[in-house]
Amino acid sequence: DGGITQSPKYLFRKEGQNVTLSCEQNLNHDAMYWYRQDPGQGLRLIYYSQIVNDFQKGDIAEGYSVSREKKESFPLTVTSAQKNPTAFYLCASSHPQETQYFGPGTRLLVL
Amino acid sequence: ELKVEQNPLFLSMQEGKNYTIYCNYSTTSDRLYWYRQDPGKSLESLFVLLSNGAVKQEGRLMASLDTKARLSTLHITAAVHDLSATYFCAVDNFNKFYFGSGTKLNVKP
Secondary structure, three states: OOOOOOOOOOOEEOOOOOEEEEEEEOOOOOOOEEEEEOOOOEEEEEEEEEEOOOOEOOOOOEEEEEOOOOOEEEOEEEOOOOOOEEEEEEEEEEOOOOOOOOOOOOEEOOO | OOOOOEOOOOEEEEEEEEEEEEEEEOOOOOOOEEEEEEOOOOOOEEEEOOOOOEEEEOEEEEEEEEOOOOOOEEEOOOOOOOHOEEEEEEEEEEEEEOOOEEEEEEEOO
């Protein structure tokens, strides 16, 4: 089955800790995206990548980092510099000029 | 920067009624997308509108695109409770997607 997966479903972060959210797709999409969604709000773009080994900052990149070493993988690290990381994180992928397919999401909570 | 505005942001309606959600965007684009999000879930693609005058229909939902007016509409016909969700429109510009704030639809029995 083709699709996009995210893990873990829930993630707990301690103060000062870096955590990494996984995103994998087997749709052969070139473009991948990370969004943050706060309760009752819309989506805000964190980072996106249109090709392997290249990525661009979105609107709220501070406190986050990404890598794109493989076409199918686009992990997001939430660093200790992100002071308010509690949110629902969504990964998406797409072919150029086509709709995005979203993963199931990861809920990040701060302990 | 490209802006996408949806209205209304909240919509409470009775079953069986019709209503329209509006999506305006600020720059030229020939591609507009509609997504649905159920509470606590991810987004799923509903419609892809690729040209001026495009109209797509799925069940009680119909989406249209007017690129000259930079306006898309999502029309709900004879609403049912199962349509209760948040609906997002989005525009892509050089593969960067811009989303509206979402319209939270509540269909009351």
